Amino acid sequence: MTTAFEAIGKGLAMGMLLALSVGPVIFAVIKQSINNGREGGFSFIAGVWFSDLLLIVLANLFSELLTRLLDFKQLIGIAGSAVLMAMGIYYLFLKKVHIHPEDVSVPGLRNYDHAKIAIQGFLLNTLNPAVMIFWLTAATAISVGHSVRDRVIIFGTAIGFNMVIDIIKVTLAGKLRKKLTLKNIRLINKLSGMILFIFGAILLAGVLFFINHI
Numbered sequence: 662m663t664t665a666f667e668a669i670g671k672g673l674a675m676g677m678l679l680a681l682s683v684g685p686v687i688f689a690v691i692k693q694s695i696n697n698g699r700e701g702g703f704s705f706i707a708g709v710w711f712s713d714l715l716l717i718v719l720a721n722l723f724s725e726l727l728t729r730l731l732d733f734k735q736l737i738g739i740a741g742s743a744v745l746m747a748m749g750i751y752y753l754f755l756k757k758v759h760i761h762p763e764d765v766s767v768p769g770l771r772n773y774d775h776a777k778i779a780i781q782g783f784l785l786n787t788l789n790p791a792v793m794i795f796w797l798t799a800a801t802a803i804s805v806g807h808s809v810r811d812r813v814i815i816f817g818t819a820i821g822f823n824m825v826i827d828i829i830k831v832t833l834a835g836k837l838r839k840k841l842t843l844k845n846i847r848l849i850n851k852l853s854g855m856i857l858f859i860f861g862a863i864l865l866a867g868v869l870f871f872i873n874h875i
Contacts (some may be wrong), residue, residue: 672818694834702831708782720800742865751857
């Protein structure tokens with residue numbers, strides 16, 4: 662039986678692997694934090710966290726269901742790439758930058774804004790087939806030779822580590838925000854939009870290539 666210390670070590674390793682993987686989420690976190698301050702950044706990563714927790718539960722308790730969902734990974738990939746490319750186009754050409762104040766005494770984001778940003782984080786993470794495959798692969802590998810207690814510790818440590826890293830990202834982006842002019846923030850938005858569009862295009866190309874070669 663794996664000791665608690667060993668389980669924590671495996672969870673940290675998994676968390677570091679996930680945290681170091683560069684994807685569209687990290688750019689979206691930075692963009693939200695710069696545009697809408699810490700409130701917007703935390704709302705976005707809350708949506709990402711909920712997505713990860715949902716996928717972890719599905720991978721561990723309903724692995725067959727998640728495996729069946731992977732049968733539709735082409736459709737999920739196309740939907741995910743469409744969302745990424747649409748967000749990229751929006752931030753490149755349509756988004757008007759409004760800087761929300763950091764002072765909590767001044768009204769900033771409304772509840773509607775928080776919900777909208779959190780949903781963006783949830784969809785961006787959930788519609789990425791790589792994230793789904795990561796959690797399913799991890800759950801499958803860890804289910805062998807590990808008790809329920811071990812899996813709770815491992816996945817709890819992994820998601821906890823990522824939460825800490827996400828909080829650091831939002832905090833650092835919030836500090837950077839104070840040193841940026843509106844012109845620079847607009848430039849970062851367009852750069853972020855371009856990155857999101859490129860990620861979406863690469864994902865779409867990969868999905869179409871896979872479909873044409875099965």
